[in-house]
Amino acid sequence: MESVKRESSFVKGPESSPSSGVSRFTFHVSQGALHEGFMTVPLSYYLVLSGIMFLTGVIGVLLRRNIIIILLSVELMLNATNINFVAFSQYFHNVAGQVFVFFTLTVAAAEVAVGLAIIIALYRAKSTINIDEFQMLKW
Structure with missing residues (x-):
């Protein structure tokens, strides 16, 4: 014992x-x-995570041809910047970054709604969501 x-x-x-x-x-x-x-988690961990997310979003926008995947990649880049805002807000003990993220997420929700509405309209007009098929501004 x-x-x-x-x-x-x-x-x-x-x-x-x-x-x-x-x-x-x-x-x-x-x-x-x-x-x-x-x-606490060090600030550098958040910055590395945010950088990887942003790079994944950029690669998705540049390499993919599906409009929905491109929209999701843009949202991924936006959320990567939101992680930066929250991390720096916590690091500097300032709430302004978190308030900015709140408004950014609100605008992002509206952006997704409008983006999906445009994608649905394009699909009804052309029966495809491949970005190479949309070469003219007139449908």
Whole structure:
């Protein structure tokens, strides 16, 4: 029984008294990763995620010929920029970026609705959603 207690204290950290407010089952994390008691993700992780998402959207716009896939790729790029706004807003402790994202998502929802309406109208006129078939402004 003594060896089990010794090993569990090695894994879980030192036991503390009930008056200290720290549970004896608390895992210890380096102080650099803690912010107000919560573990934070570094800003660079969000920037890398956003960059990968934006690059995927650009590749989708440039290489695909399906109008719906192109619209989804544009939305992917827009959401990548929204991740940047939220990450920098959290990093600089400023709520302006999060408010901007709220309005951006509202406009993006309207953009998708209008874009899909245009795609449906184009499909009814030409019976295809391949972008190579639409070469003239007049349908």
